[in-house]
Amino acid sequence: MQNRPLVEALKRSRHYGLYEATLERLIPFLESATPSELFRINAAELADGLQIAKDDVRDFFLYGTADGIFRLSWEFHCPHCNAVPDFKHNFGEVKGAGFCPLCDVNFRNVLDSNVEVTFTVHPAVVALPPSIEEEYRSAMIEAVKQNSYSMPDRFLSGMDCLHSAVFRELFGEEVLSAEESLGIERASLLFTDIKGSTKMYSDLGDTVSYNVVRNHFKILFRDIEAEKGVVVKTIGDAVMASFRSPADAIAAALRIYRDFRSERLDPAGHLEIRVGVHTGPVIVVNLNDRIDYFGNSVNIAARIQGQVQSHSVGFSKEIFEDGAVRHELRRFLDQQSAEGEPVDIMHRKTQLKGIEGQVDLYYFKDRA
Numbered sequence: 001m002q003n004r005p006l007v008e009a010l011k012r013s014r015h016y017g018l019y020e021a022t023l024e025r026l027i028p029f030l031e032s033a034t035p036s037e038l039f040r041i042n043a044a045e046l047a048d049g050l051q052i053a054k055d056d057v058r059d060f061f062l063y064g065t066a067d068g069i070f071r072l073s074w075e076f077h078c079p080h081c082n083a084v085p086d087f088k089h090n091f092g093e094v095k096g097a098g099f100c101p102l103c104d105v106n107f108r109n110v111l112d113s114n115v116e117v118t119f120t121v122h123p124a125v126v127a128l129p130p131s132i133e134e135e136y137r138s139a140m141i142e143a144v145k146q147n148s149y150s151m152p153d154r155f156l157s158g159m160d161c162l163h164s165a166v167f168r169e170l171f172g173e174e175v176l177s178a179e180e181s182l183g184i185e186r187a188s189l190l191f192t193d194i195k196g197s198t199k200m201y202s203d204l205g206d207t208v209s210y211n212v213v214r215n216h217f218k219i220l221f222r223d224i225e226a227e228k229g230v231v232v233k234t235i236g237d238a239v240m241a242s243f244r245s246p247a248d249a250i251a252a253a254l255r256i257y258r259d260f261r262s263e264r265l266d267p268a269g270h271l272e273i274r275v276g277v278h279t280g281p282v283i284v285v286n287l288n289d290r291i292d293y294f295g296n297s298v299n300i301a302a303r304i305q306g307q308v309q310s311h312s313v314g315f316s317k318e319i320f321e322d323g324a325v326r327h328e329l330r331r332f333l334d335q336q337s338a339e340g341e342p343v344d345i346m347h348r349k350t351q352l353k354g355i356e357g358q359v360d361l362y363y364f365k366d367r368a
């Protein structure tokens with residue numbers, strides 16, 4: 001009961017309705033947590049221990065941070081000794097390069113490997129003993145000296161945070177400084193584009209066509225969000241989205257594929273969708289005050305989309321060889337067969353513009 005004020009503050013807060021269900025399950029922990037348990041909370045471990053979905057716990061803490069009840073920290077682990085030589089509260093202050101005084105080395109901050117996001121109760125809500133930070137630091141340095149400091153097995157990464165719609169909504173104004181870039185070791189990228197919009201505009205007129213295109217975006221955004229992805233940007237009628245795993249990206253592509261089959265988007269059937277999926281390292285930058293991705297992996301994903309026939313999904317070998325993707329694909333093929341619309345996965349080697357060498361391209365084809 002020692003943390004009553006914390007629970008009371010959460011219940012009074014303006015986002016309460018949005019995290020009420022998660023809070024109910026966290027109350028036993030929050031009420032009885034010791035000061036050190038409210039310091040640098042590892043949302044992933046907490047979620048695991050209480051068997052709550054990690055993303056729900058993440059979003060609960062993000063709401064609580066926006067409401068001034070928790071403080072969020074971007075913590076940068078040194079890849080050599082795992083210590084945290086630096087942290088920031090605001091994404092806008094995050095730097096691409098780090099320095100570890102214990103190892104005397106420079107390192108890069110990579111959102112899905114050495115960037116951890118933690119939450120600490122705000123001092124205005126529950127005052128933690130002032131010594132807690134000091135004790136944490138000295139214990140860390142002591143462990144590093146004995147070569148025994150390690151990253152937690154499970155943690156909320158910077159990648160997890162950027163893939164939260166709640167984060168984007170509440171903290172979207174915190175943009176990376178224009179000079180900085182962060183790494184992502186493995187981003188799973190999905191590109192879509194539609195064919196036939198030019199003819200549709202001339203056949204159906206601007207107003208009807210505009211509604212068709214707008215409706216198509218609505219379906220895409222819904223399918224991307226349903227698989228925990230985020231839309232990075234739209235480029236004309238094209239969409240670029242990012243996912244935390246190849247399986248999530250493929251699951252979204254399958255939703256899109258099926259939705260555009262079943263929902264008669266435009267009465268005259270002008271629009272045909274093409275989807276490309278690839279996974280690999282990217283860099284994250286700020287372009288015109290928005291998060292954008294750059295790198296060869298982005299180019300490959302876009303080029304794969306360009307190689308795909310109308311109303312199909314194309315993907316790279318890196319996607320195809322992922323175990324969880326195989327599982328998703330197997331389920332999809334079975335479902336298509338059961339519905340009397342069997343699909344085959346085809347393979348060919350192809351040359352992608354601006355990419356050296358031949359690339360393995362996999363794509364769906366209706367069985368004739």
Ligand SMILES: [Zn+2]
Nearest residue numbers: 078081100103
């Ligand atoms: Zn170090």
